[in-house]
Amino acid sequence: VSSKDDGCDDADPKCPQWAAEGECTSNAVWMMANCRKSCHSCQGGDKAWKLRTHIQANYHNISDGVTRIVRVESVRINNVEIDERKQNVKVFGRFVFSWNDTSISWDKNQWGLSWLNFYWIQIWTPQIVQLNGASTSNPGQVTSKVLAANYTGQVYLWADFSFTTPFRFQYENYPNDMQNVCFKFDDKRLLAVHFTVSDAVKSKEREATTEPFVSGWKVVDVEVKESPLSLEALSDPRRNSFDVQSDNCELCISLQRNAVYFTTEMLLPALVTSLFTLTSVFFQLSKTQPLLLSFSMVSQILSLIILSQRLPSFTAHTPTILKFAGFNLVMTATLFVVSLVLERLAGYSVEIPPPHSIDRFALIVDRFLPLPKDYIYMSLDDPRTGTEDAEGNVLVPVDENGAILPGQEKRFLKSPIIMVYVGISVFW
Structure with a gap:
C-alpha cells in the first residue's frame, strides 16, 4: 500500500525521527497507529485500522x-x-x-x-x-x-x-x-x-x-x-501429584x-600399527622382530599424541577408538618383552629338557602353524639321530610319545621354545 492510500499518513511530522530512533519497536501500539507511513504499517489501509480498533474495544484479555x-x-x-x-x-x-x-x-x-x-x-x-x-x-x-x-x-x-x-x-x-x-x-x-x-x-x-x-x-x-x-x-x-x-x-x-579426519588421523594409524604387530609373529627369534615391534610402539605413541589433541578435555565415557589404541599399545609392548625374554632363553646352555606338557603344546602349534624347522624328529632306534642331514637339519631323537629324551644335547631345547612363543603370538 502506497502513502497515497487512505489511512497511510503520519499523524505527526516528527514520526520519521521517532521511527529512526526505534520507537516503532519500543512503543509499537502508538507508533503503528499514528506513524503508519514511517513504521510501514499501511497493510490493509484504513479498513484494517478500523477493524483493529473495533476488535480492541470489544476484546477482553482475561484468562477464564x-x-x-x-x-x-x-x-x-x-x-x-x-x-x-x-x-x-x-x-x-x-x-x-x-x-x-x-x-x-x-x-x-x-x-x-x-x-x-x-x-x-x-x-x-x-x-x-x-x-x-x-x-x-x-x-x-x-x-x-x-x-x-x-x-x-x-x-x-x-x-x-x-x-x-x-x-x-x-x-x-x-x-x-x-x-x-x-x-x-x-x-x-x-x-x-x-x-x-x-x-x-x-x-x-x-x-x-x-x-x-x-x-x-x-x-x-x-x-x-x-x-x-x-x-x-x-x-x-502415580509418581507425584504435586509435580x-x-x-x-x-x-x-x-x-x-563431522569427523572428516577420522580415517586418516585415527583409523589408518591404528590399523597400520596393528599390522606391524601381527606381522612380527612370522619373524621369531630374529633381529627383524624386535625392530618391527619397536617401530610399531613408536608409531602408536605418536598416533596417541594426535588422538589426544582431538579428544575432548574430559569425558565420562572412554571412546572405543581410545580403548583399541590402548589395547594395541599394551599388547605390542608385552609381545616385545616376551620376544626378548624368549630369545634370551633360547641362547642358554642347559641340559634340562622342557616339561612334557610344553613339548606337547609346541607340537600342536607346529601342526597348525608349521614353520621352517632346524630340527627333524626321528625315532630313537634310527641310527641317524643326533646327526645332521644333507640340508643341515638336526635329527632329534624322540620317544614313542613324541617327547625329546632327557639328557640330550642342549641344542635340542631351542625348537620347543620357538613353538611356545609362536603359540603365545597366535593366541594374542
Whole structure:
C-alpha cells in the first residue's frame, strides 16, 4: 500500500525521527497507529485500522481458567552453537504457532478483509519460556515477530527463539558420535497452555534444516515432541501429584560430528600399527622382530599424541577408538618383552629338557602353524639321530610319545621354545 492510500499518513511530522530512533519497536501500539507511513504499517489501509480498533474495544484479555490449545505448525533451525568444553548447546530458529480465538473473528464481507496482522499486546498470545535452560538468569528467549489472524479467529504467531541447555555428551563412538539434545519449553503460566504438534511437522513436511550453520557438526534430524498427558492433568499422579509435568513440549535435535579426519588421523594409524604387530609373529627369534615391534610402539605413541589433541578435555565415557589404541599399545609392548625374554632363553646352555606338557603344546602349534624347522624328529632306534642331514637339519631323537629324551644335547631345547612363543603370538 502506497502513502497515497487512505489511512497511510503520519499523524505527526516528527514520526520519521521517532521511527529512526526505534520507537516503532519500543512503543509499537502508538507508533503503528499514528506513524503508519514511517513504521510501514499501511497493510490493509484504513479498513484494517478500523477493524483493529473495533476488535480492541470489544476484546477482553482475561484468562477464564480454560487451558488453551496451541499447535506447532512449523519449525526452522538457523544456527546451532556447541561448546564441548562447557558442555553446553545453544540453538537458534523460528517457530510458527497457531490457536483459535473466537473473540477476534469478523465478517469478511462487511469489512472487506480476510487477514489482519496484530501487535502482541492487543490480543492473547502464549508466553513461551524454556524450562531446562543453562541458568535461571538466561533461560532462553522467544521473540514474537509477526502476529496475524484470519476472519475465522485462527491466530498465527511467528516467533524467533534461542534456547540454551547444559548437555552431557556421550563419547563412546567418538569421533563418529551422534548427540540428541532436547530443549523443553512451556507457557510461563503453568497449566494455561497445552502444546500439540501438527501432522505436517511430525511428517517432516514443515521442518527446515537444510542449511543450518553448525561448526564441526551436521543436523541429522529435528523433532518436536508433545506431552502425552491430557489437558486436565499435566502431571503424573502415580509418581507425584504435586509435580507439574516439566516437558509440556520439547524440541529435540540430533547432531552428528563431522569427523572428516577420522580415517586418516585415527583409523589408518591404528590399523597400520596393528599390522606391524601381527606381522612380527612370522619373524621369531630374529633381529627383524624386535625392530618391527619397536617401530610399531613408536608409531602408536605418536598416533596417541594426535588422538589426544582431538579428544575432548574430559569425558565420562572412554571412546572405543581410545580403548583399541590402548589395547594395541599394551599388547605390542608385552609381545616385545616376551620376544626378548624368549630369545634370551633360547641362547642358554642347559641340559634340562622342557616339561612334557610344553613339548606337547609346541607340537600342536607346529601342526597348525608349521614353520621352517632346524630340527627333524626321528625315532630313537634310527641310527641317524643326533646327526645332521644333507640340508643341515638336526635329527632329534624322540620317544614313542613324541617327547625329546632327557639328557640330550642342549641344542635340542631351542625348537620347543620357538613353538611356545609362536603359540603365545597366535593366541594374542
